[in-house]
Amino acid sequence: MIIIFAVFLLTLLVITAIAIVRAENLFVAVMLMAIFSLLMAANFFILDAADVALTEAAIGAGVTTVIFLGALSLTAENEKKVELSRGVAMSIVTATTLLLIYATFEKPKLGDPEAPVHQHVAPWYLSETPKLIDIPNVVTAVLGSFRAYDTLGEVFVVFTACIGVLFLLSAKNPADKQSRRTPPESIGLRHHLIPKVVGRLLFPFIVLFGLYVQFHGEYGPGGGFQAGAIIATGIILFALLEGEKTALAAVPHSVMMAMVAGGALLYTMVGVVTMFMGGNFLDYSVLSSNPVFGQQMGIILIEAGVGITVCGALLAIFHAFAARENY
Amino acid sequence: MNPTEHLAALQVVVPFLAAPLIVLLKAKRLAWAATTLTSLLTFCIAIALTMGVLDGQNYQYFMGSWPAPYGIELKVDAFSAVVLLIITGASTSALIAGYHSLDKQIGAKRQPMFFAAWILALAGLAGIVVSADAFNIFVFMEISSLASYVLVAGGPDRRALPAVFKYLIFGTIGATFYLIGVGLIYMMTGTLNIEDMGVRIADVADQSPVLVAAGFITVGLALKAALFPLHIWLPNAYTFAPHIVTVFLAACATKVSLYVLFRFDFFVFQENLGGQQLHFTFFFLPLSVFAILIASAVALFERNLKRLLAWSSVAQIGYIVLGASLVSIAGLTASVLHVFNHAIAKGSLFLAVACLACHIKRLRLTDIAGCAKAMPWTMGAMVLAGLSLIGVPGTAGFISKWYLISAVLELGGATGVFLTAVIVLGSLMAVIYVWRIVEYAYFKPQGKKPAVSEAPFGILAITWIVAIGNLYFGINPELAVTLSESAASVLMGHNK
Amino acid sequence: MTIIASLVIPFIGAIGIALAGRFNDNLREAVTLITAGLLAWTVWSLLPEILAGGRPAISVGEIVPGIEIAFKVEPLGMLFAALASGLWIVNSIYSIGYMRGNQEKNQTRFYTFFAIALSAAMGIAFSGNLFTLFLFYEVLTLSTYPLVSHKGDEKTVRSARVYLGVLITTSIGLFLPAIIWTYIAAGTGDFTMGGILAGKISGPEVGLLLGLFVFGIGKAAVMPVHRWLPAAMVAPTPVSALLHAVAVVKAGVFSITKIIVYVFGIDFLASAPSADWLMYAAAFTIIAASLVALKQTNLKRLLAYSTIAQLSYVVMATAILKPLAEIGAAIHMVAHAFGKITLFFAAGAIYVASKKTELYQLRGIGHRMPWTMTAFTIGALSMIGVPPTAGFVSKWYILAGAFEADNYVAIATIIGSTVLNAAYFLPIIYYAWFVPEKPGVGKDHGEAPMMAVLALTITATLTIGFFLFNATALELERQLVSP
């Protein structure tokens, strides 16, 4: 049964992708993109990748769509109809597709246990985690400890993106002189009664769920990235409902920058502290007398760092886009 | 905590520590000072690493003390030492020289973020060179690319934005191709550590996914290294970026992708895939020949000074790839040597352009007519760097040309002679386009342009230090040569 | 040690001149003369040691394993260095007179680059291997570029571009690959007696490599690559004197001779059939250049084409590959230097005194400028090879060598070119002395400035003197052939 459901989802995925490319109206395309991400999340869930499904849903569907819509509001709605040289592009694309499909025949089949991927490094992780780090969720163990350096790099990718967006959107807007379109106190949604009431109800639970995901990372799917995204989307919902000024009052710009910088600094400092205590960079077992406990403490600390940075970054990016009109 | 053990890790951790702090600094001069200090510190670490590598110490560092294929491993050998030196050296000299020029081009409020992006670009590039884990290289490639998009987008000219957008599109496609290639190899070998990959790929060598993976990685990295047909993003990106950013990017950004390409090709693919050398040569040799000839030809007719030098960079990358595609010890030595010498030559040229830009607004050739009388020192440095680019004896460029031609002649036969002709033709075109600049500067009348005075002392001193570096490494290239020879033997050593 | 001194002295002199130039002109002139004198003294002090058969050598530093900057003094290098340093003194005296007479601007730059060019010439003379030779060859090209483009107006810049274009293209395009090919084939680039390529390469490759060398060294102005010499006539006369007689052209021909003698080896080349073309190329250049010189009207361009012809004398003499011809080639370098520098000084003096440059203006100038024109006549006779002058000595040895090799083409070329030389020099002398001046053509003018005339007479006496006291030079060259 699952197999039919998987095939159905995959075909739906292909259809949505083609629909996005062909959509004239950009707003429709962005909405289709959200559906595309949700389908992708569902596929991941079927393929036993719970953590990744949660991330894809939170970041892929949630945050990307918000940023796209923010950008759309500042640029054009529709795509100009122009016919570019489709022949050449079509031929390149079909050629590469055939090449890729040719390469699939010698790949190990889906779910084949003898595939080389399952022989070499993965069994070690599955067998060593209970002994060395003793936390149920092996993905968080690998993410937090075995390949912690990757995740550090990842935090700094988000950090760079946040700086980049702020740097780009802090330039003076040349078209600023003529009109200040929206009145100074942007009042959020106009016909706002129902969404405001429901929003105010929902908002605390979203943040609570975010915190749950943050600290539940070791036991089930979850972790810094997902938690940061969920909390950020919660606050963005608040900003959309209450209007950007009140949201900035709640989480001012300086706090956001402090969160972004603080999270990254926390993560790096954890590594540097382990260096000072005699281990290699990011070797948590030196953090406390009992190495297993040290590992767990290390993972919690860096997950907190990741969560803070991702939440701060996504908020800063949203506010940069939102504030752009009356800049 | 004895620092010498952790040198390899510190090379990346120090800038990572500095970046969040710099963002929080408000004063623009303080942000610049912090960035320059960090860059200088990374330069010292790079020098320490090189000294260590020179007397035979091989740096192997396990992140989180997890053994190699399970955790992430850092490795520094001769080739990485050379590239590290260029990255940190270029960044330090560009920063020290460039405060006034940057201050003019970027608003005060935005400078802390700009300098944080600069330090992240430096950290990303150093991270790629130091890391020995395929996926880790992808992550750091993303950090350095995103940061360099931000740096290029800092350019004052409005045309910087479409240029950087094209740079983003090409860069992301290149990185994603690399990701697909690594994914396919991981699928067939089950490991991400490059050394381990080289060993385990032997028994799945000739299956189609591995061949397709080799294709994807090569195309992806060639795209990020702006090798000839995939170089379209480079000229505009370098032209419209702030002058000091061009100095930094021109000296090292594309060479890091070549570093990864050579490590992958010579460690993983060369020895295992049947006849991979032939594929490697047949794919890269014609491309590099086209790069040298066509890019130099375009540079001949270019009117904007910076775009002229950007096109010449595309040509010089052709030389580096030509050296490597000979797949011989001599060829590889020549190509690593040219990585080093070109960084110095191109770095000093762009520094001289930055000096010119202090007083001359638009950098078309007609705008710099007759500026040599008013700016003798700047033009002197530019001529010196130009000579090194051409490869006049006594300069660094000559040494790499000398090695390149001997490597090609050792190849022997018709191809050897043809390739020598290509190299010679390339350097002759270099003579012409460098002399065009000199002739405009020295002999064309000043005309009615406003009076021009010499560049401020700070940037001039650094330009001259790097220009004299050209001479020093021309007369005594012992450091660069020993490093490239051991790099070549390491790269070829894997390949029986 | 004196080798390094001979290199460093002109360099320090250049810096001294540049600094002195800031204060006043006389100080700068003094520094120039002192440096020239000092250099000549150090170089000439080497002579007795070389005559006694010594070969002082020194290696400065190893650039890259297998390639080093090394110097070695051997007879040919000694002769060239002595010639260049000696003539520098005379040229400096002449330049002071010429520059002052013509009120040329930025003279400091002129003298500074002149000194740097001299230090490059010394480097070429004493170079111990191909790499050092190439290094100083390029420095000479680059240091003479500002001299050639001294005036800086549009015409000078265009011809300076031709000058630099041809020289850099040939050196990077042909000379560098040839050197690298030699390094790879022979494993070393050092100049050793009897050549290093014997047995290493054979068949058509020998001819090809020789071609790369001969046409790579653009300074020797063998026919297809000669275009830069007439183009360089836009330079002021002392620079032309430098180009033709003191350093640049001599460096070119000297390098070719040195490569033929010390890289290929005379007997190896003689045994290689594919190397004969050089003799014919040189012969063709002599005849063609002399014919072109015939129809020239401008005095300096005429002298330029005559230089191209005379240079190919040296190349042809070396190509005859006989000991006597080698000596003749070396001696001809010296004889041509004295003769041609006198002619150039005379042309310059005429220009300074009367601004005349065309041949038809020289009618009856002998009576107005007796000293200059007597020197001019001696120089012209030396070019033709009439007995009392130096030209005769070198042509005698070259002819002897040609007869020894019974190479009839060479003999015919020498005789033919002597006739042509006479054909384009004698009319000038005849017009100058025996045809009365057309009234009212140019303003009446006296002799050239005293310093210029002094230099003229020195070189004229040298031309005749060399005919009488050439024992030392001959002894020096005899060692070149028999080790």
Place this chain on the structure above:
Amino acid sequence: MELLGYYNYWVFAIVLMVGFYAVIVRNNLIKKLLGLAIFQSAVFLMYITMDKVEGATAPIIQEGVTDQIYSNPLPQVLILTAIVVGVSTTALGLAMVVRIKEAYGSIEEDDIIAKDRKS
């Protein structure tokens, strides 16, 4: 069942090329960024298809359970990182598009080139 084994990879190939096509052909900058996002998500699908093991569950080890086989955790970690990279690139791209719109007044590539050529 045999067909399904490769179906995932075929979907990966097709979605990858749809994204690539959009980036090359489409003229609108935002549509290009959408294409880029699709292009990157296809790669995520390829990695995650690798980690599935027949009859296994997500790699979360409960205490008592011993005979359970688990899917491979490593590709999931890699893709967690890759998703965030994708978002960062898209955010930066969109910021650039906003700035281009303000500087050029249009986000169609041919208009931008035309405006540049005119000035």
